[in-house]
Amino acid sequence: MxxxxxxxxxxxxxxxxxxxxxxxxxxxxxxxxxxxxxxxxxxxxxxxxxxxxxxxxxxxxxxxxxxxxxxxxxxxxxxxxxxxxxxxxxxxxxxxxxxxxxxxxxxxxxxxxxxxxxxxxxxxxxxxxxxxxxxxxxxxxxxxxxxxxxxxxxxxxxxxxxxxxxxxxxxxxxxxxxxxxxxxxxxxxxxxxxxxxxxxxxxxxxxxxxxxxxxxxxxxxxxxxxxxxxxxxxxxxxxxxxxxxxxxxxxxxxxxxxxxxxxxxGQVVRPYLGVSVVSLDKIPPVYLQGLPETVTEGVMVASIDENSEIAKAGLRVQDVIVSINGKSIKDEGGLRKFLYTKLSVGDQVTVKVYRKGEKKTFTVKLESNKT
Structure with missing residues (x-):
């Protein structure tokens, strides 16, 4: 690139x-x-x-x-x-x-x-x-x-x-x-x-x-x-x-x-996960305590749309997303590119995250960003 x-x-x-x-x-x-x-x-x-x-x-x-x-x-x-x-x-x-x-x-x-x-x-x-x-x-x-x-x-x-x-x-x-x-x-x-x-x-x-x-x-x-x-x-x-x-x-x-x-x-309709994220390399180390040393790439959830499917599934702020449908997420740009070019509104996706060192999995249906 x-x-x-x-x-x-x-x-x-x-x-x-x-x-x-x-x-x-x-x-x-x-x-x-x-x-x-x-x-x-x-x-x-x-x-x-x-x-x-x-x-x-x-x-x-x-x-x-x-x-x-x-x-x-x-x-x-x-x-x-x-x-x-x-x-x-x-x-x-x-x-x-x-x-x-x-x-x-x-x-x-x-x-x-x-x-x-x-x-x-x-x-x-x-x-x-x-x-x-x-x-x-x-x-x-x-x-x-x-x-x-x-x-x-x-x-x-x-x-x-x-x-x-x-x-x-x-x-x-x-x-x-x-x-x-x-x-x-x-x-x-x-x-x-x-x-x-x-x-x-x-x-x-x-x-x-x-x-x-x-x-x-x-x-x-x-x-x-x-x-x-x-x-x-x-x-x-x-x-x-x-x-x-x-x-x-x-x-x-x-x-x-x-x-x-x-x-x-009136806009481009894309899949909507319901979160805003920050790449791990931009996160101060104090917020990464408990994360396995092997996890060096991914994104941390900075905010969640409370009405989104992923919020209802239980995802929380400060959870670290490491993969979607088995695809490793390197950073926020990678998440966005994968979400917008490989997935569609209505797709069922599996999101894997780390929360205080514990690995969790969430399954949600992608919504539309259309307003």
């Missing part, structure tokens, strides 16, 4: 010190009626692969790239509250109907926003509604009302990308004054995994590595292949002295899976 500190230029919402560590989850409170089922990406326009012209790709794609303006309420000296721009990022028009348009962006781009606006290709700014976000995968879906003469990008297949494939990044680096800036590069590597810290916990984020220039404000923008297809959402870069060309995008196949669930449910 590729682990290192990431300076999340992730788009960072320009003007704000945004990192994934400070991302906040937006639930479904803003969700309205389900979107019109006629909303599709089938009217998307694809540039003929044979044209192989960057200029043609950009000309036919750039209208679908928008600016995302994060606004937060501030109180002036007269105690009057108003929404002011906190930062800007990028977004991609994903689907449209005659009544509404759905936009993809990064979760961290709209972090903490009290109001969100979309800046269109013609400079027009319209208010957006937040459908929902997923902090772990850093995806958010927005909606604007109205009928717009903008063709969504054709969705590509990110699993077909190979190192060396040419790609184009389009976004708004350093703010809207440089909107729809185009940079070119190649796919530097596929199937990269980067450990990030989010408000929903640590997560191993699957990404595409590219050397196409990605700068603050690019987050949420498009990574496009040489057929004019959207293959990724630009999200972060490594920013260190002497480091160049290390940008990362979330593969579009993963993005669309998350986006469709957000559009349907």
């Amino acid at each position: 590729f682990k290192r500190f990431l300076s999340m230029f992730t788009a960072a919402v320009m003007g704000a010190a945004i990192t994934l560590a400070s991302v906040q989850y937006f639930g479904s409170a803003n969700q309205t009626d389900p979107p019109d089922e006629t909303a599709t990406n089938t009217n998307a326009q694809k540039v003929a692969a044979s044209s192989n012209s960057i200029a043609d790709i950009v000309e036919q794609s750039s209208k679908a790239i928008v600016g995302v303006v994060n606004k937060k309420n501030q109180t002036d000296r007269f105690q009057l509250s108003k929404a002011v721009t906190s930062g800007t990022g990028s977004g991609v028009i994903y689907k449209k109907t005659e009544k509404e348009v759905f936009i993809l962006t990064n979760n961290h781009v709209i972090e903490g926003a009290s109001q969100i606006s979309i800046s269109l290709y013609n400079g027009k700014e319209v208010e957006a509604e937040l459908i929902g976000t997923d902090a772990l995968t850093d995806i958010a879906v927005l909606r604007i009302k109205g009928n717009y003469d903008i063709t969504p990008l054709q969705i590509g297949d990110s699993t077909k990308l190979r190192a060396g494939d040419r790609v184009i990044a389009i976004g708004n680096p350093l703010g809207l004054d440089l909107s729809r800036t185009v940079t070119q590069g190649i796919v530097s590597a596929v199937n990269r995994t980067i450990e990030v810290t989010t408000s929903a916990g640590d997560w191993d984020l699957d990404v595409i590595q590219t050397d196409a220039a990605i700068n603050p404000g690019n987050s949420g923008g498009a990574l496009i292949n040489d057929s004019g297809e959207l293959v990724g959402i630009n999200s972060l870069k490594i920013s260190e002295n002497g480091v160049e060309g290390l940008g990362f995008a979330i593969p579009i196949n993963e993005v669309t899976t998350i986006a469709e669930e957000i559009i349907k449910n």
Whole structure:
């Protein structure tokens, strides 16, 4: 796994010190009626692969790239509250109907926003509604009302990308004054995994590595292949002295899976164990007394949802979880990854724990995190 500190230029919402560590989850409170089922990406326009012209790709794609303006309420000296721009990022028009348009962006781009606006290709700014976000995968879906003469990008297949494939990044680096800036590069590597810290916990984020220039404000923008297809959402870069060309995008196949669930449910529905945990290597030794010396990995229960199935089964705070269904749990990130990728809502699981040196086993049915 590729682990290192990431300076999340992730788009960072320009003007704000945004990192994934400070991302906040937006639930479904803003969700309205389900979107019109006629909303599709089938009217998307694809540039003929044979044209192989960057200029043609950009000309036919750039209208679908928008600016995302994060606004937060501030109180002036007269105690009057108003929404002011906190930062800007990028977004991609994903689907449209005659009544509404759905936009993809990064979760961290709209972090903490009290109001969100979309800046269109013609400079027009319209208010957006937040459908929902997923902090772990850093995806958010927005909606604007109205009928717009903008063709969504054709969705590509990110699993077909190979190192060396040419790609184009389009976004708004350093703010809207440089909107729809185009940079070119190649796919530097596929199937990269980067450990990030989010408000929903640590997560191993699957990404595409590219050397196409990605700068603050690019987050949420498009990574496009040489057929004019959207293959990724630009999200972060490594920013260190002497480091160049290390940008990362979330593969579009993963993005669309998350986006469709957000559009349907207002959030991503995942199995819910009902506990918050802390990795053993972060626990002071005084709290580990009585734990067998052979137990060096696992997670300690920090809090429990009193209404959860596992609370009813008898799990307690300070119990140390060492395995689920026979799978050893190394740390909190490992627990989360196993829970969310290998298990489903309704699964019956066996949880093994240590309590004051005594090994115990609990069997519970996984609930849903849906609110």
